[in-house]
Amino acid sequence: MGYKVAIAGATGNVGREMLSILAERNFPADQVVALASRRSVGQEVSYGDKTLKVKNLEGFDFSDVDVCLMSAGGSVSKEMSPKIGAQGCIVIDNSSAWRYDQDVPLIVPEVNPDAIEGYSKKNIIANPNCSTAQLVVALKPLHDHAKIKRIVVSTYQSVSGAGKDGMDELFEQSRAVFVADPIENKKFTKRIAFNVIPHIDVFMEDGSTKEEWKVMAETKKMLDPKIKVTCTAVRVPVFVGHSEAVNIEFENPITADEARDILREAPGCLVIDKREDGGYVTPLESAGDDATFISRIREDQTLDNGLNIWVVSDNLRKGAALNTIQIAELLVERGYLDKRQAA
Template sequence: MGYRVVVVGATGNVGREMLNILAEREFPCDEIAALASSRSQGSEIEYGDTGRMLKVKNVDHFDFTGWDIALFAVGSEPTKIHAPRAAAAGCVVIDNSSLYRMDPDVPLIVPEVNPEAIDGYKAKNIIANPNCSTAQMVVALKPLHDAAKITRVVVSTYQSTSGSGKAGMDELFEQSRAIFVGDPVEPRKYTKQIAFNVIPHIDVFLDDGFTKEEWKMVVETKKILDPKIKVVATCVRVPVFVGHSEAINIEMENELSAEQAQDILREAPGVMLIDKREDGGYVTPIECVGDGATYVSRVREDPTVDNGLVLWCVADNLRKGAALNAVQIAELLGRRHLKKG
C-alpha cells in the first residue's frame, strides 16, 4: 500500500526533477498528481522514464483532501497561498521555497544531517527543504562536526544558473551564442553578463552588505547543524548550467588531520570522497550532474589557523540541493510517521 503524492510546480526544473526522482527511487505512490499554474493546465508531463504521462492540473482549483504528501517546487508567493491549504486538508507539505525555513514551528531537514528534527512537523504539517547551497554544505560538514566540533565556517560558492530557474539557464545559453556570432549581449535575468563572467550577487542585498542568499546559508546552517557555529558566506553566480561548487574553510574545537577527515568523509552518508592529489583527481560540476551524492575533494589542512581544514564540495543543485532532498524527506516521513500497509 502506497501514498497519494502531489507535486506542485511539476512543470518547472525542480518539479520535473522531483517526478524523475520519485520514479527512479520507486517511491511507493498509489497515485500521483502533477500541479502547476493555469498556464500549464491540460499539458502532459512524463513521470520519470516510466512512459507514463500525467495531465497537469491547476493548483488553484485542486482539493488536497485525501492526499498524503505534497512536494512544493514553486516560489514563496504561491506557496504562501497553497501550502497552508494543503496542510489544513491533512496533506503533509514538503516545501522547497524559502518561505518556512526559519519558522520555529517548521522543521528544516537534510535527512543525512538532522533526521530526528522531522518529528516536529505536526505543528504546522509543513517541512522545509533548505537552500541548495546549504544542503550540500551541511552534508559535508556534519560528519566533521560530529568528530571535532566545528566552530567557524567560511564558504565561497560557485553557483550554477539553474539555481535561477529556466530563465537563468536560457540567458547563459543565449549570451554565449551571441558572443560567438558577434551579436550584442544584454542582461535580463542577471544584473551583469553571465556568459564568460562571474557575478558576486545572488538574491537581494541586505542592509549589512550581504545578500539574502549569503544570509540563508548562515541561518540555515545554524538551524540544521548547530546554532553555535559561526558562518560567513560569499555567494557567486558562475557560467555553469547545473551543479553548485563550494570552497569551504573550517575551524574546529579539536584537532583533525586531513587524513582523518578523509577517512570520516569516505564513510559518511550522502558523501562521495574523490580526492587524489593529482591532475583531475577531484570532481567538477559537470561530473556531478544527475547524481545524488555530495562530492568532496581537495581535503587539506589550513596552516593559518588552529585545527583548520579546507575542502572543495560539489553537488547537483537540482537534485541534492532541491528535488532529491525533498524526496528523501518524504521517505524519512514515511519511515517515521506515515507508515503504510
C-alpha cells in the first residue's frame, strides 16, 4: 500500500530536492502533491519522470494526506503545521519553527531514531539545522564509544543555505568582479564573492549569532544535554556543501585510529582520510551525495582525550531534503503511517 505525500514549498531549492530524492529512493508514494504559495500556483516541478503542477498550500485539504514535507519557511510552518497536524497528517518540518518545542521531536535517523515516538503529541516532527545534521551524524558514534565532554565547531557554510537568493548573489557578484560592474549586497551583510562573512542569522545578546546558538541547542537536544558546545558560523563563497572543523574533548581515551575505524562502520558516514595531497573531501565533492564525509582525523596534542575532525556534507541533501525523507522512511518502517491510514 502506498501513501499520499504533500511537499509544501515545492518550488524552492529544498522542495525541489525533496521531490528528486523521493523519486530516487523509491519512497512508497501512490500520490505526490506539490504545494506552494498563491504566487507559485500553476508552476511545474519535476518528480522522477513526472511533472507536477503546483497547487495552493493555503486552504488545501490534508485530511487524506499521510505525510506533509514542509519547506515553506518558519512563519508559514508556525501557522500551517498545527492546522495540518490537526487533520491527522504528520508534518515533517524543515524550518526552525518547531525544533525547540518540547512536544516536537527533533530527528536525525542515524542519531536518535527512537525519539520519533513523540510525534503524536502535535503530529509534527522537526528537521534540524543543516549544519547540525551533518555534525551529529559524525559525533554520535564517537560519543557512544568515548563520551564527548565538549566540542568546538567552526562552520564554513555555503550560500545555498541562504536559499536561491544567496546562490544568485554569489553568482552575480562573482560576475561583477570580472567585468568591473558595481557590486550590490542584497542577501548578505557584506560582499560574499571572494570573501568570507562570520555572520549567519541575527546577533544575540551574548554576541553569538542565532545560527551558532542553533548548533549548540540542537546538538544538546539530539545527542546529549551534558555536552558543552561552542560554535563560530561563517558564510563562505561556495554554492553547495557545508564544511566544519570540529575539535572534540572526550571523557574516555580514544585514538585517531580508533575513531577512523568507528566512523567507517557508522551509518551515514564516509571516511576519506589519507594523509597526502588531496586525501580529504571538500564541499565540491560532497555536492549531490547523501553521505556525511569525514576527513583529517587526528589527535589533539593539547588535550587529554582530544580529536580534530573535518566534516563535509551537501547541505541541501543531508542538511535538509534527504534527512526529511529519511524521517518519512522511519515513519513507514515503524508503521506510524499505517496507523494513520487505519484511523
